[in-house]
Amino acid sequence: MKDEFQKLHPSVQKWVYKQGWPDLREIQKKALDPILSGDRDVLISASTAAGKTEAFFLPACSKIADIQNGFGILYISPLKALINDQFRRLESLGEELKLSITPWHGDSSQGRKNSVKKNPSGILLITPESLESLLIREAGWLKSAFINIKYIAIDEFHAFIGTERGLHLLSLLNRIDHLLGKYESPIPRVALSATLGELETVPLALRANQKLHCEIITITKSSATMQVQVKGYINPSQNNSENLKNAGTQICQDIYKFCRGGSHLVFANSRQRTESIAASLSELCRQNRVPNEFFPHHGSLAKELREDLEHRLQKESLPTTAVCTMTLELGIDIGKVNSVIQVTSPHSVASLRQRMGRSGRRNEPAVLRMLIEEEELTKDSHIVDMLRLELIQSLAMIRLLISSKWFEPADTSQFHFSTLLHQILALIAQWGGVRADQIYTLLCKSGPFHKVSIDQFKLLLTSMGKNELITQLRSGELTLGIRGEQIVNHYSFYAVFKTPEEYRIISGLKTLGTLPVTTVILKDQYIIFAGKRWKVLDVEPEKKVIRVIAAKGGRPPSFGGDGLAVHDIVRKEMFDILKGNDYRITVGEHKVDFIDRTAKLLFDESISVFNDVNLANQSIIEIGNKVYIFTWLGDKITDTLKVIFIMNNFSVTSLYGIIEIEQIDKASVVSYLRSLLVYGIPKEEELATYIQDKEIEKFDEYLGEDLLNQGYGRRSFDSENTFSFINNLLNLQNELPPLS
DSSP states (O other): OOGGGGGSOHHHHHHHHHHTOSSOOHHHHHHHHHHHHOSSEEEEEOOTTSSHHHHHHHHHHHHHTTOOSEEEEEEEOSOHHHHHHHHHHHHHHHHHHTOOEEEESTTSOHHHHHHHHHSOEEEEEEOHHHHHHHHHHOHHHHHHHTTTOOEEEESSGGGTTTSHHHHHHHHHHHHHHHHTTOSSSOOOEEEEESOOSSGGGHHHHHOTTOOSOEEEEEOSOOOOOEEEEEEEEEEOOTTTTTTSOOHHHHHHHHHHHHHTTSEEEEEOSSHHHHHHHHHHHHHHHHHTTOOOOEEEEOTTSOHHHHHHHHHHHHHOSSOEEEEESGGGTSOOOOOOOSEEEEESOOSOHHHHHHHHTTSOOTTOOEEEEEEEEEEOOOTTOOHHHHHTHHHHHHHHHHHHHHTSOOOOOOOOOOOOHHHHHHHHHHHHHHHSOBOHHHHIIIIIISSTTTTSOHHHHHHHHHHHHHTTSEEEOTTSOEEEOHHHHHHHHSGGGGOOOOOOOEEEEEETTEEEEEEEOOSOOOTTOEEEETTEEEEEEEEETTTTEEEEEEOOSSOOOOOOSOSOOOOHHHHHHHHHHHHHTOOOEEETTEEEOOBOHHHHHHHHHHHHHHHHTTTTTOSEEEETTEEEEEOOSOHHHHHHHHHHHHHTTOEEEEETTEEEEESOOHHHHHHHHHHHHHHOOOOHHHHHTTOSOOOOSTTGGGSOHHHHHHHHHHHHOOHHHHHHHHHHHHHHTTOOOOOO
16 A cells, blocks of 8 residues: 555555555545645546546545544435445444444434434435435424535436426535535535536536636546457348347347346336336246246336346346436446346447446456347338437447547536426425525526516516415515425425326327427427328327328438437538548557448448438438438427428427428528528527426426526527528538529
């Protein structure tokens, strides 16, 4: 052990020796001085299993080892399961230091909570929602219990940034500094994450007012190795379906072959696909007369079933494969995992990195297999299928992850009016009564909602008053109204988030299924569902129903994923791969191939179509009575353009950044695009007025139409960059027709 080790508390040193570590890891050495100084915020970014947790807790526990009165560390996690996991990992360290470790969340026993209320000390592990409950109901106790707190640690910080829950957390931390009288000399915050894009911008997301300097700690070099393979599958057309296995069957058989006898994670992106794959794999075990080792894991399953599977993975005593959604993406310790399998392309590079990081522990390479299904081509095939864009998106994400080491930065541009409304109610509930100017100063002017203007804040208060959420006393203070008291006193109040609404898709009198609505759905647009193309007749937000009618046309393009937006950079990388006719990864002086024979066949088909249509040099093409606009940009710009077309009675759908317009010719589309350059395009707020269901966040129903349109517009559209795209599209391709 070197000099850095001597800076730790003797009991911490003793604990490290007991672990049998020959030395501290690089990230742990680099974090020692910044954490021990206690005078700055710290951001620790390193891959899964690089030792981030210990990088914080070893020096932080050394700092608080002698504190007798009150908590020394507040650790905040996005998941109760992560808290339970962290508690298990910290128990032995706490015993060595004689430090109490207290997990505090909805499932913690009341006896444990009562005990720690009498004698708060050591480390408190908590979720934002439980912390909110304490601030509202136990502010006096919390103030005394936190009086000596030295650090606030936030685990899996990437899961918070840019989300309503992230703004909630930052507001909570702001309120704690204020409650403790430490607003000018605040408690240092330490953020831990394996997946943070644009690191230099993250400190602003950690502390908006920058009262403390933030030091960023990363690993200079990664010695981790990885093995990656993309396997392609061709789903036979109806003409061949009797003679050939469908792609889903082939994929399940391969997963069985890859995973049987080991521990693996299979990410299937949707609950429906997760259950289907798990059931097929269980059936294969039954047919082969072996014990089942394949189990589903998703948010709709009972907690006991999820925990049983997690414990089975942790024990490593039985071969176990979890077929999961995003639920096992975060850093719950599930023991050694031999490999990760991704079925269909993930929605983001950041997500892919998180998933890949779950394998490759204990000096073994990380193993990622990506299994991509495409449709067999026929004379009626859609251009999306012909271009094999599911495969191309997967290749682009792998290249960005490995070659560019890029992943998506969080979107921190949102207003999050719903979360601000929640925090206004919480602040009033905490203090009993607060003046409007005090609320604005704490939450907006010097708090995390700094993007909200005074005029927007006034609009919000007016709407809250009309809805009886708040009322004003003669003294000028705001207090809870009748409806506000009902909301705050309900057990569900402490969480600011809600899950996406499930809409029923109905054709005539028949329900086709349900769809979580996370993207723009408009009347008269076309959607793909259950393998068919449908035209939207109406959207009924109150009933959570989308009424559709079967649409004519060729075979619809395949459509997978979870509906989350794809970033501009991913689509640009897809274009670069196709234009350059090369998906390989450069390693030193060599280019590494990582796809199988079928995937290579699919890639060659994609290149052939890309070149035949001359997509390297044109982005607007006409096929039959349809026109396609290839944006090669993310979903925000694509959705903006789609809504503009639909507002003007065009029949439109979009997939993979491609706008498809029916019953029109290219000249008419170009002429319309040119008119947009002349007359301008609607602002985001105006585009939002055309969306029937804009209530995305939990308290959106109380916002009023103006704020609802402003918030939804900022979230979903990008008028300025769409205008620039149209201008570049027409100018670069000489598409401008002469003025008449």
